[in-house]
Amino acid sequence: MVKDYVAMLKEAGYKITPQRLAVIEYLKKGPGHFTANDVYKEIKKTIPTITLATVYNILKAFADVRCINSFDVDGTTWFENEVELHANLMCKVCGNIVDVKIDKGKLLDLLKENSDADFENITLFVRGVCPECKAKERMESVSTKPVMH
Amino acid sequence: MVKDYVAMLKEAGYKITPQRLAVIEYLKKGPGHFTANDVYKEIKKTIPTITLATVYNILKAFADVRCINSFDVDGTTWFENEVELHANLMCKVCGNIVDVKIDKGKLLDLLKENSDADFENITLFVRGVCPECKAKERMESVSTKPVMH
DNA sequence: GTACATGCAAATTGTTTGCAAGTAT
DNA sequence: ATACTTGCAAACAATTTGCATGTAC
Numbered sequence: 001m002v003k004d005y006v007a008m009l010k011e012a013g014y015k016i017t018p019q020r021l022a023v024i025e026y027l028k029k030g031p032g033h034f035t036a037n038d039v040y041k042e043i044k045k046t047i048p049t050i051t052l053a054t055v056y057n058i059l060k061a062f063a064d065v066r067c068i069n070s071f072d073v074d075g076t077t078w079f080e081n082e083v084e085l086h087a088n089l090m091c092k093v094c095g096n097i098v099d100v101k102i103d104k105g106k107l108l109d110l111l112k113e114n115s116d117a118d119f120e121n122i123t124l125f126v127r128g129v130c131p132e133c134k135a136k137e138r139m140e141s142v143s144t145k146p147v148m149h
Numbered sequence: 150m151v152k153d154y155v156a157m158l159k160e161a162g163y164k165i166t167p168q169r170l171a172v173i174e175y176l177k178k179g180p181g182h183f184t185a186n187d188v189y190k191e192i193k194k195t196i197p198t199i200t201l202a203t204v205y206n207i208l209k210a211f212a213d214v215r216c217i218n219s220f221d222v223d224g225t226t227w228f229e230n231e232v233e234l235h236a237n238l239m240c241k242v243c244g245n246i247v248d249v250k251i252d253k254g255k256l257l258d259l260l261k262e263n264s265d266a267d268f269e270n271i272t273l274f275v276r277g278v279c280p281e282c283k284a285k286e287r288m289e290s291v292s293t294k295p296v297m298h
Numbered sequence: 299g300t301a302c303a304t305g306c307a308a309a310t311t312g313t314t315t316g317c318a319a320g321t322a323t
Numbered sequence: 324a325t326a327c328t329t330g331c332a333a334a335c336a337a338t339t340t341g342c343a344t345g346t347a348c
Contacts, residue, residue: 015302015347036338051305056338058303072221075313076337089266101263107256111275114250117238118278125274126260129267164322164327185313200330205313207328224338225312 008065022047023058027068033080033088033097071123087124093133100126157214171196172207176217182229182237182246220272236273242282249275 005024006016014020022043031038040055059079062068069083073090078097080088085107087100102124111119129137154173155165163169171192180187189204208228211217218232222239227246229237234256236249251273260268278286 013302017303017347019304049305051307052337053306053339054304072224075221075224075226077224087260089264089268091266092269098266100260100266102259103262106259110251110255110259111236111249113252115238115280116283117240117247117249117275117280118283119238119275120241120277121275123272123274125272126266126268126270128269131264131266134265134267162327166322166328168329198330201312202314202331203329 003067005062005067008067009061012065014061014065019043019047019050019054020058020061022050023055023062027062027081030081032082032099033078035076035078039079071125073125085122085124087126089126089128089130091130091133092127093129093137096130098130152216154211154216157216158210161214163210163214168192168196168199168203169207169210171199172204172211176211176230179230181231181248182227184225184227188228220274222274234271234273236275238275238277238279240279240282241276242278242286245279247279 005027006021009016009020023039026034026039026042036052036055036059039059040050040052043050043055059068059070063070063079066083068079068081070077070079071088072078078088080099082099085102085104087102088097089100090097107122107124108119111117111122154176155170158165158169172188175183175188175191185201185204185208188208189199189201192199192204208217208219212219212228215232217228217230219226219228220237221227227237229248231248234251234253236251237246238249239246256271256273257268260266260271
């Protein structure tokens with residue numbers, strides 16, 4: 001699943017600017033989930049003149065072309081490299097967002113069971129505890145548990 | 150599934166003010182999905198002194214108590230009366246948000262297939278075409294379709 | 299050469315905060 | 324009586340806009 005960002009952008013008539021290339025480099029580093037500000041802070045290191053407005057502009061273009069995906073949480077927009085259907089789990093312990101795979105066909109079947117709407121773009125967002133934090137919590141509860149007599 | 154809003158609020162230590170009662174009345178009218186501003190505009194008719202800030206305050210309290218649910222779309226927070234898991238479908242034709250039932254157990258199973266995280270609160274948001282608009286589109290495509298010879 | 303992108307500053311939108319005055323319990 | 328709520332204005336955060344300048348094609 002190696003995405004050709006440049007080709008996708010050109011295909012849609014977008015020009016390839018240094019700023020857009022910098023965003024592509026950022027994406028290739030494989031950050032799971034990021035905000036416009038995350039991208040801005042990183043790119044400013046190499047292109048100090050870039051502005052947040054430009055980053056928003058670029059991310060919108062990338063999302064239009066569907067080489068990235070976006071979703072809203074608590075008033076801020078998160079972007080992600082993964083465009084195939086999956087769940088995003090925001091861990092209430094560590095605060096990170098992690099991907100959870102889900103069977104797209106089966107999920108669509110569940111929806112179709114109850115409605116004959118057209119389901120074009122599905123966003124599945126979950127709050128909970130990620131596997132790592134869950135494991136840590138288990139360890140702590142073991143070590144702090146009072147000894148039974 | 151008749152919710153006793155007043156009892157739920159009292160239970161959690163919230164006071165029953167005229168403003169909160171007005172929001173309860175609003176909820177009882179059964180609007181599917183609404184923003185803070187929707188509620189504000191409506192309640193201002195009976196309580197002209199109410200402010201948006203108060204409406205936000207109240208809706209947050211109601212969401213804390215889980216007698217309403219909230220989710221974010223394109224930078225605005227939507228609220229809904231339905232707190233049981235379901236999908237929200239935003240129709241790209243009419244712009245409305247409609248509920249789509251989904252089997253909670255089966256959805257959880259799909260998630261658990263791929264991760265042993267704790268899934269506490271699931272938000273399922275879909276963009277697409279609602280059943281009504283889909284039906285209309287079908288009718289139009291029939292009446293405007295060029296005749297084959 | 300031209301249409302599109304960038305950088306900048308200012309505007310906008312949605313939401314939250316601080317605080318004095320009011321009110322439910 | 325007291326702690327919680329309201330109303331108001333101001334603050335905030337995230338995002339968008341307008342426009343002159345710059346640049347990919």
